[in-house]
Amino acid sequence: MSRDPDPSREKPEAPSASRRGFVGVAAAALAGVAIAPGIHLVEVARASTDAAAAGANPRVRWGLLIDTTKCAAGCTDCVDACNAENGLDPRPTPTNAQWIRKVEIREVKTGRVSSAPVMCQHCASPPCVDVCPTGASFKRADGIVLVDRHTCIGCRYCMMACPYKARSFVHEPLTDQKPDVPRGKGCVESCTLCVHRIDAGGRTTACAEACTKAGHGAIVFGDLNDPDSEISRRVREAASVQLRADLRLDPGVRYQGIAS
Template identity: 60%
Template sequence: MIIPTKEKGADISRRDLLKSGGAMATVTLASGVTLMSFGGKAAADGLKPGARWGLLIDAGKCPEDCSACVSACSKEHGWEDNGLDTDPQWIRKVTLREKETGRENSLPVMCQHCDEPPCVDVCPTGASFKREDGIVLVNRHTCIGCRYCMMACPFKARSFVHEPVTDQRTDSPRGNGTVEGCNMCVHKIDRGDGTTACVEACQATGNNAMMFGDLNDPESDIAIAVSTYASVELRADLGLNLGVRYQNI
């Protein structure tokens, strides 16, 4: 019996009823799924308790002319940037030039998956929320499109869908009038891929500027990396404890 963390009492009892006579349903549906060959690898269902998924980005390894992570994200989630101010960008490449020294640098910026996300604090309906494994998401079922989260986000990580969308990626629903942003490829994490589209793409280019992993698992590569080498958070002054860290900015 699975009870969602934020369910209403009435729904649970209805689910009990359903489950008592519905054990077959899962099996049959699952066989239906196999028949039509979706699915993929079997993985433990549900989020990993105690995890804190994060990214480590090495700006020193990120060439200015490479945007493999951006294209991969766009393809994975079905958003398109055609250069309009109203087009969404879940991830973007930012070029930096140090004012005093003139040193240039380049890195990708996406939702930083704060531990204390301002977008979650300000959202009137609770649609902007943080999963227990640290991923900050928009629940489009309750988003009313007020855009207060976009006002509050220190990283411009969110976009508002300005026009009707069709033929979305089935694993990444998105629609007119709601706010969206990097979801750390939550569908990939849930099915146990252990990586995100941007990280996969970055590794495929051979730059290896991005790393994905569980910051709370001391054995993980990312936890070892951040405990060994210096890394920083963006706008550390805000004290938001970000899930995305950068090196060599």
């Protein structure tokens, strides 16, 4: 979900008083305007206020661990769960947003092929944030990389900068949106690590939950900074790699079962 909690978002400087006044007037003018059936800007503003009150915990680094040895090539449980959770159209068309895609990774030396889900890698040094001209792409204090749809101008610089091709552009008007995950035509979007769940006190993402329920156990969500968490324990016990580690972006998504 697009949220911008002040305590957690990294900003170069605070907005001026005049800018704050303009934003306040604009928000008041737009309050109550419907952006989709069942979703109003006033509801989105209230959700953002609740998140800001809590704030993202800077001591936490949320991430995913994906065990490719347990991920079957034909399985789409994580993709289906993501689509259902976030109101994405599951039909495979060139213009449909895609937050998770299944890819095949072939090891050059052995020829071994692994199947793995690839999504926003929630980098510690995200290039999408670096190139965004409006600050719409941002990283929270807990490591989650998001897009603020109120300030996204649809330039798609972030899509070009992402080495994982993890971002999508919304080309068409949207209907039947999820109240917790507002989306909009003309905006860029990507995996949010189910931030709406996290901010509500949830313990896992939709993709990890679906993978566990199906008995695969290929996706683990958790706090990479907590040495007692399952994800940290598994990272210690077995070698894991970061996709395109050579770029030194320090992704929050780690993979096991593939060569570095």
